[in-house]
Amino acid sequence: MTNHWNDLQHTDCALIIGANPAENHVISFRWLTKARENGGKIISVDPRFTRTSSQADVYASLRSGTDIPFVGGMIKYALDNNLIHKEYVANYTNASFIVKEGYEFKDGLFSGYDEAKRSYDKTKWALESNPDGTPVKDMTLEHPRSVFQLMKKHYSRYDVDTVTAVTGTPKEDYLNVCKTFCATGKAGKSGTIMYAMGATQHTVGSQNVRIYAILQLLLGNIGIPGGGINAMRGESNVQGSTDFGLLYDNLTGYLASPKATVPEHATLAGYLAKETPVSGYWSNKPKFVVSLLKAWYGSNATKDNEFGYHFLPKGNKNYSHINLFKTMYDGGLDGAFFFGTNPVVGGPNAGKEKEALGKLKWLVAIDLWETESSAFWQKAAGSNPADIKTEVFLLPASASFEKEGSISNSSRWMQYRWKAIDSRGEARPDLDIIHELATKLKKLYAGSSKSADKPFLALDWNYGTGDVPDIDLVAKEINGYDLTTGKLLPGFGALKDDGTTSSGNWIYSGFYPEEGKNKSKNRDNKDTGGHHYLNWSFAWPMNRRIIYNRASADANGNPWSKEKAVIWWDSLQNKWVGNDVPDFKADTAPAAPGGTGAFMMNKDGVALLFAPTLNDGPFPEHYEPYESPMPNAFSSQEINPAITLFEGDFNKRGFKSDYPIVATTYRVSEHWQSGTMTRNQEWLSELAGHMFVEISEELAKEKGIKNKDKIVVTSARGEIEAYAMVTKRYKPFKVRGKQVHQIGMPWHFGFKGYATGATANRLTPHIGDANTMIPEYKAFLCDVRRA
Amino acid sequence: MVEINLNRRQFLKLSGATAVTLAVVELGFNEKKAYAQSKGFKIAKATVTPTICCFCGVGCGILVHTKDNTVVYTEGDPDNPINEGKLCSKGTTLRQLYTSEKRLTKPLYRAPGSDKWVEKDWNWMLDTIAKRTKETRDASFVETENGITVNKTEKIASLGGAALDNEETYLLSKLMRGLGVTYLEHQARI
Numbered sequence: 001m002t003n004h005w006n007d008l009q010h011t012d013c014a015l016i017i018g019a020n021p022a023e024n025h026v027i028s029f030r031w032l033t034k035a036r037e038n039g040g041k042i043i044s045v046d047p048r049f050t051r052t053s054s055q056a057d058v059y060a061s062l063r064s065g066t067d068i069p070f071v072g073g074m075i076k077y078a079l080d081n082n083l084i085h086k087e088y089v090a091n092y093t094n095a096s097f098i099v100k101e102g103y104e105f106k107d108g109l110f111s112g113y114d115e116a117k118r119s120y121d122k123t124k125w126a127l128e129s130n131p132d133g134t135p136v137k138d139m140t141l142e143h144p145r146s147v148f149q150l151m152k153k154h155y156s157r158y159d160v161d162t163v164t165a166v167t168g169t170p171k172e173d174y175l176n177v178c179k180t181f182c183a184t185g186k187a188g189k190s191g192t193i194m195y196a197m198g199a200t201q202h203t204v205g206s207q208n209v210r211i212y213a214i215l216q217l218l219l220g221n222i223g224i225p226g227g228g229i230n231a232m233r234g235e236s237n238v239q240g241s242t243d244f245g246l247l248y249d250n251l252t253g254y255l256a257s258p259k260a261t262v263p264e265h266a267t268l269a270g271y272l273a274k275e276t277p278v279s280g281y282w283s284n285k286p287k288f289v290v291s292l293l294k295a296w297y298g299s300n301a302t303k304d305n306e307f308g309y310h311f312l313p314k315g316n317k318n319y320s321h322i323n324l325f326k327t328m329y330d331g332g333l334d335g336a337f338f339f340g341t342n343p344v345v346g347g348p349n350a351g352k353e354k355e356a357l358g359k360l361k362w363l364v365a366i367d368l369w370e371t372e373s374s375a376f377w378q379k380a381a382g383s384n385p386a387d388i389k390t391e392v393f394l395l396p397a398s399a400s401f402e403k404e405g406s407i408s409n410s411s412r413w414m415q416y417r418w419k420a421i422d423s424r425g426e427a428r429p430d431l432d433i434i435h436e437l438a439t440k441l442k443k444l445y446a447g448s449s450k451s452a453d454k455p456f457l458a459l460d461w462n463y464g465t466g467d468v469p470d471i472d473l474v475a476k477e478i479n480g481y482d483l484t485t486g487k488l489l490p491g492f493g494a495l496k497d498d499g500t501t502s503s504g505n506w507i508y509s510g511f512y513p514e515e516g517k518n519k520s521k522n523r524d525n526k527d528t529g530g531h532h533y534l535n536w537s538f539a540w541p542m543n544r545r546i547i548y549n550r551a552s553a554d555a556n557g558n559p560w561s562k563e564k565a566v567i568w569w570d571s572l573q574n575k576w577v578g579n580d581v582p583d584f585k586a587d588t589a590p591a592a593p594g595g596t597g598a599f600m601m602n603k604d605g606v607a608l609l610f611a612p613t614l615n616d617g618p619f620p621e622h623y624e625p626y627e628s629p630m631p632n633a634f635s636s637q638e639i640n641p642a643i644t645l646f647e648g649d650f651n652k653r654g655f656k657s658d659y660p661i662v663a664t665t666y667r668v669s670e671h672w673q674s675g676t677m678t679r680n681q682e683w684l685s686e687l688a689g690h691m692f693v694e695i696s697e698e699l700a701k702e703k704g705i706k707n708k709d710k711i712v713v714t715s716a717r718g719e720i721e722a723y724a725m726v727t728k729r730y731k732p733f734k735v736r737g738k739q740v741h742q743i744g745m746p747w748h749f750g751f752k753g754y755a756t757g758a759t760a761n762r763l764t765p766h767i768g769d770a771n772t773m774i775p776e777y778k779a780f781l782c783d784v785r786r787a
Numbered sequence: 788m789v790e791i792n793l794n795r796r797q798f799l800k801l802s803g804a805t806a807v808t809l810a811v812v813e814l815g816f817n818e819k820k821a822y823a824q825s826k827g828f829k830i831a832k833a834t835v836t837p838t839i840c841c842f843c844g845v846g847c848g849i850l851v852h853t854k855d856n857t858v859v860y861t862e863g864d865p866d867n868p869i870n871e872g873k874l875c876s877k878g879t880t881l882r883q884l885y886t887s888e889k890r891l892t893k894p895l896y897r898a899p900g901s902d903k904w905v906e907k908d909w910n911w912m913l914d915t916i917a918k919r920t921k922e923t924r925d926a927s928f929v930e931t932e933n934g935i936t937v938n939k940t941e942k943i944a945s946l947g948g949a950a951l952d953n954e955e956t957y958l959l960s961k962l963m964r965g966l967g968v969t970y971l972e973h974q975a976r977i
Contacts, residue, residue: 005845005846005869006868006869024843025843025844025845026843026845026875026876027845027847027869027870027873027874027875027878028845030870030873232843232844232845233843233844234843234844234974235842235843235844235949235950235974236839236840236841236842236843236844236846236949236950237949237950237951237952237953237956238844238949238973238974238975239844240952240953240956241948241949241951241956241973241974241975242973242975243953244953244956244957244960245956245960245964246948246949246956246959246960246971246972246973246975247971247972247973247975247976248969248970248971248972251960251964252957252960260932260933260935260937263935265935266934266935266936296961296964296965310936310938311938311965312938312964313937313938313939313940313964313967313968313969314932314935314936314937314938314939315937315939315941315969316932316937319969319970319971319972320972320976321946321972321976321977324944324946324970324972327941327970328944332941332942333941333942333943333944333970334923334926334927334942334943335919335920335923335942335943335944336943336944336945336946337943337944337945337946337947337963338946338947339945339946339947339948339951339959339973340947340948340949340950340951341946341947341948341949341973341974343946343977346974346977347977348977361919361923362916362919362923364916367891368884368890368891369889369890369891370889370891370895370904377897377902378902379902385900385901385902386900386902387900388899388900389899389900390897390899391896391897391898391899391919392896392897393894393895393896393912393915393916394891394894394895394896394897394904395894395909395912396890396891396892396893396894397891399841399884399885400838400839400841400884400950400952401836401838401841401849401851401858401881401884401885402885403952404952405952405953405954405955406952406953406954407839407846407952407953408953409839409844409845409846409869410844410845410846411846411869413846413869414953415839415846415848416839417837417838417839417952418836418837418838419836420834420836420838420851420853420858421836421851421853421856421857421858421885422856424885424890424892425890425891425892425893426892426893426894426909427890427891427892428909429955430951430952430955430959431952431954431955431958433913434955434958434959434962435958436913437913437916437917437920437962438958438962438965440913440914440917441917441920441921441966444917444918444921445921451930452925452928452930452938455938455965455967456965456966456967459961459962459965461965463958469958471954474954474957474958475954477957478953478954478957504957504961505957508953523837523866525866525867525868527868531868533868536867536868669875669876669877670876670877671877672842672843672877673974677841677842677884677950678877680887680889680890681880681883681884681887682883682887683880683883684876684877684880684883687876753889754889772976773976774976774977775977777977
């Protein structure tokens with residue numbers, strides 16, 4: 001989230017799309033309710049009339065997988081009706097930049113497409129620059145190759161009639177959404193966009209979020225109270241686990257993993273030269289990287305050995321979830337660790353992921369419960385135990401309140417959890433398990449002189465002398481030290497690239513600035529102004545609660561409006577002041593070089609309406625889902641031209657002739673993710689005890705299905721049986737003159753726990769987004785019949 | 788244990804005495820007598836520890852009441868500015884994560900081809916896991932590729948971690964990369 005939960009109360013309009021917070025982020029909704037009491041409006045856009053929709057002022061339905069037409073049309077509406085915040089757009093985005101000649105967009109393809117490789121040559125989307133490297137600009141935004149004009153042209157095709165014919169949204173509802181939300185383009189008004197997995201779990205997931213960001217930038221809604229682009233995280237620390245680099249392509253703090261396939265990455269100097277932009281805050285990257293290497297390799301990281309850079313693994317491919325399971329399925333993996341994860345219920349095409357587990361030699365599962373994944377070899381999983389040679393180690397883990405440590409919520413607030421009680425039975429905290437495993441491995445490798453063992457032996461691992469690690473030492477290592485004095489660092493501004501500082505995760509540096517002051521433990525809940533609660537917990541980076549808050553003031557440093565002021569330039573004190581920590585250099589005056597660079601992480605200090613960095617185009621463009629009930633109305637490219645396609649039986653594709661109904665998955669309030677944490681509890685199991693499939697009255701009538709009947713849902717991947725829930729919450733869509741049905745189902749169920757039921761992900765496909773490889777759980781084809 | 792600053796009103800709220808006292812007063816009972824009875828309540832003299840909910844990304848505060856080595860009660864933390872004491876159905880039932888009979892209490896091992904779990908001690912489990920990790924790493928370790936130092940194993944995967952604490956994710960990321968693991972993924976991807 002650019003903003004935070006408490007800040008939602010300041011919004012004049014919340015556009016909730018691809019999310020159902022009233023059900024899945026329940027407590028967030030009290031701040032939306034408060035916003036409404038203050039006169040704010042709530043818009044819910046969803047294929048299904050959800051609990052959120054029931055609390056909204058405006059509801060609009062859309063067929064799954066049509067967010068880009070929906071929001072693209074809103075962009076056109078805002079431009080056509082002159083509702084954008086033009087001064088903000090001109091100053092704080094790359095609208096004025098000039099795209100080089102040769103860029104074009106034709107029939108769904110951007111320039112530079114290689115059909116054989118299914119990828120783009122992004123150099124064909126380059127921007128013009130002056131001899132000194134600064135961008136060429138036209139502040140009138142009139143140049144035909146300015147980003148603004150190209151964007152206008154791109155979305156001129158997204159007219160209301162075409163859009164609503166594709167999305168299936170009633171035209172009147174659609175125009176109501178456009179009018180209500182685009183009213184926040186005025187200074188003094190703010191609108192927020194709240195999204196979750198309904199937005200991201202698509203083959204165009206990244207571009208869905210991109211198009212929300214473009215709309216927000218045009219309306220001047222980023223950096224202000226009640227504004228922003230707010231991803232609602234589904235797990236208590238999925239923000240933190242991502243920040244700490246538990247994805248193959250990032251080390252901690254979003255530093256790219258070095259690659260064997262990038263020749264420059266052969267050396268640290270080459271890596272830093274390649275990965276560090278010439279301007280913007282990321283120009284400090286060498287300080288973050290070297291400090292991380294110092295945290296990981298300690299005294300074994302020296303100037304002479306490139307600070308241990310070569311100890312890091314360098315991959316040569318995409319190792320993300322789907323590819324990981326494809327490799328496992330093909331017998332390419334021998335061992336796996338599962339830390340509180342359950343892909344046999346939660347993974348896409350879960351039947352195949354279960355089969356893949358049987359190809360492992362060993363599996364270690366660390367969990368509070370026996371899950372469907374650790375039990376994949378059992379008869380109840382549909383397996384024959386005798387045929388499965390996988391050795392399985394199941395380690396009991398402590399619950400969150402049986403140990404201590406911090407977690408980071410969607411607002412980036414790092415809050416501490418104290419230990420309330422000793423662990424149940426012999427359960428142990430993951431921290432202890434990881435530490436003891438590392439210690440045992442260190443012993444096994446001790447004394448080896450093999451070159452292959454050097455990288456692991458060089459890993460600095462000093463968290464006290466007992467079996468139990470000292471968590472305080474871990475926390476301090478994350479914050480980082482001045483290695484010349486041994487003192488904790490005040491923040492990432494103090495990091496250096498010469499090996500004299502360390503920090504395990506630069507974006508968190510500053511949460512533990514001196515001995516005894518772990519700010520994640522801060523519990524002063526007094527409102528310090530703007531409902532930012534600056535003394536409650538710690539928000540990364542540097543306790544900033546609204547990021548990009550420089551954009552809340554105009555180029556001269558004055559707030560756009562009194563109502564939405566956050567920080568402003570105080571010319572007497574010569575610094576930025578306000579009710580939040582400035583997301584800007586505190587003493588850089590508006591007139592100074594870089595003084596209007598509100599988006600300081602980016603090379604030119606502006607936000608990117610045109611983003612020549614994504615794999616599937618600089619502007620979001622609509623493509624139909626991998627499995628779609630209709631041809632693409634916007635071009636002859638049916639599916640995202642830059643997604644990776646899988647061949648063979650790992651992922652069968654369904655077509656509308658066999659599977660005419662659109663399906664999606666979702667969650668219910670009483671269960672969480674794959675259900676292991678909730679289906680093993682008595683009360684929640686009783687509250688939501690059965691797998692069901694929600695279908696419209698119209699579809700039920702067509703298929704002769706009554707409420708509570710047992711039905712079978714089939715897709716190209718498999719079939720499941722569940723109870724039919726016949727509701728008015730789904731209505732057939734009218735798309736391009738034809739009726740299309742959509743159904744939905746929760747994905748929480750499996751064969752373990754008190755509440756058991758069929759696993760929805762037996763139906764979903766192994767196909768991923770062009771940038772992130774997130775699976776397309778939210779739009780696939782199926783058919784339905786009575787059991 | 789954290790020190791939480793409780794004023795008298797909050798203390799009464801936490802101990803449950805206020806609500807109960809008011810309820811009995813409304814019914815016409817003797818307040819003093821009711822207060823005396825409240826001393827016997829389950830959460831009287833319980834230790835209160837603040838935590839953050841382990842489910843979604845909102846980050847609501849929860850107070851965990853423990854007594855006689857069990858969790859006797861959980862409730863929303865009124866001091867946490869995000870939820871101000873309110874909770875959803877999942878947050879409300881946090882206690883059952885401790886009390887559920889389904890909790891794993893011992894390490895379990897399943898041998899190749901076997902149809903059952905066998906209880907093992909921690910030491911055997913971690914020793915054997917360390918051995919397997921080393922065997923697989925050593926047999927698959929690649930030091931160079933096309934003349935570039937790569938120091939990796941592509942035969943071990945690590946998945947999960949979105950429910951772990953930051954300190955745990957940090958050590959996990961460090962350990963796995965330290966071993967050369969490239970298949971490192973978790974729930975943020977899916």
